[in-house]
Amino acid sequence: MDSKREKRPHISVVIPTLNEAANVGMALSGVRRQLSGQSYEIIVVDGGSYDATVAIAKRQGAILLSEGGGKGAALIKGLMAARGDVIISMDADLSHRPDEMRLLVDGIEIGYDLCMGSRFIAGGGTDDMPLIRVIGNRFFVWLVNALFGSNYSDLCYGYRSFRRSALRRLKLEQRGFGIETEISIKAIKAGLRVMEVPSREKARNAGEAKLRTFNDGYVILKTIIVNMGA
Numbered sequence: 014m015d016s017k018r019e020k021r022p023h024i025s026v027v028i029p030t031l032n033e034a035a036n037v038g039m040a041l042s043g044v045r046r047q048l049s050g051q052s053y054e055i056i057v058v059d060g061g062s063y064d065a066t067v068a069i070a071k072r073q074g075a076i077l078l079s080e081g082g083g084k085g086a087a088l089i090k091g092l093m094a095a096r097g098d099v100i101i102s103m104d105a106d107l108s109h110r111p112d113e114m115r116l117l118v119d120g121i122e123i124g125y126d127l128c129m130g131s132r133f134i135a136g137g138g139t140d141d142m143p144l145i146r147v148i149g150n151r152f153f154v155w156l157v158n159a160l161f162g163s164n165y166s167d168l169c170y171g172y173r174s175f176r177r178s179a180l181r182r183l184k185l186e187q188r189g190f191g192i193e194t195e196i197s198i199k200a201i202k203a204g205l206r207v208m209e210v211p212s213r214e215k216a217r218n219a220g221e222a223k224l225r226t227f228n229d230g231y232v233i234l235k236t237i238i239v240n241m242g243a
């Protein structure tokens with residue numbers, strides 16, 4: 014890993030964490046294995062874990078940031094601090110497969126501004142979504158496509174990549190689990206070149222999911238409504 018902060022890496026991987034001690038070590042070593050030989054940095058943005066998440070991430074050589082304002086706030090902080098040409102957002106719970114990262118990097122390298130993993134196109138899938146969340150996600154995908162003229166197949170999924178120069182055009186502000194939805198909508202409104210690539214989401218390895226289906230479903234709906242203005 015590029016441990017010298019002076020030299021700008023080609024790839025940044027941004028991982029928000031909250032009490033992921035049982036997962037983060039394996040998540041980071043998987044990323045490091047995948048990117049070995051390339052120029053990269055890993056940024057972990059911790060939301061105030063009371064377990065060993067931070068110590069483990071440090072030991073694995075990650076750059077540590079802290080942000081207690083929610084998953085969205087953490088992601089924004091990490092994305093803005095990232096120095097790579099290609100910036101990847103990824104969860105710490107081993108749901109996202111490091112070997113799919115290559116698709117996300119290629120997407121940016123061939124000219125897209127934003128490359129989104131999708132569980133709902135051929136080649137994608139999920140082992141981590143109860144039926145109620147599948148239905149909710151479908152509804153929100155339909156609503157966003159109808160309102161913003163996009164043709165997304167997935168919405169609330171965090172395995173994505175960004176061209177650094179395009180990121181600042183999004184002016185992100187969602188502090189909670191509405192962040193992915195905000196990114197998807199603002200990318201369309203800003204006229205970014207967006208593509209989807211298939212992703213097979215694994216079940217969370219250990220620990221508890223922080224997303225609460227109904228509360229965060231409401232947050233996502235609010236995010237869609239708030240962004241309907243010019």
Ligand SMILES: Nc1nc2c(ncn2[C@@H]2O[C@H](COP(=O)(O)OP(=O)(O)O)[C@@H](O)[C@H]2O)c(=O)[nH]1
Nearest residue numbers: 029030031059060083084087104105222223224
């Ligand atoms: N920094 C920070 N990270 C969070 C927060 N909530 C969740 N995360 C992290 O965001 C990622 C996705 O969260 P998760 O609970 O797995 O959501 P789900 O996969 O949508 O059920 C994981 O790496 C979590 O540790 C938070 O409030 N702050």
Ligand SMILES: [Mg+2]
Nearest residue numbers: 104106108217
């Ligand atoms: Mg998860």
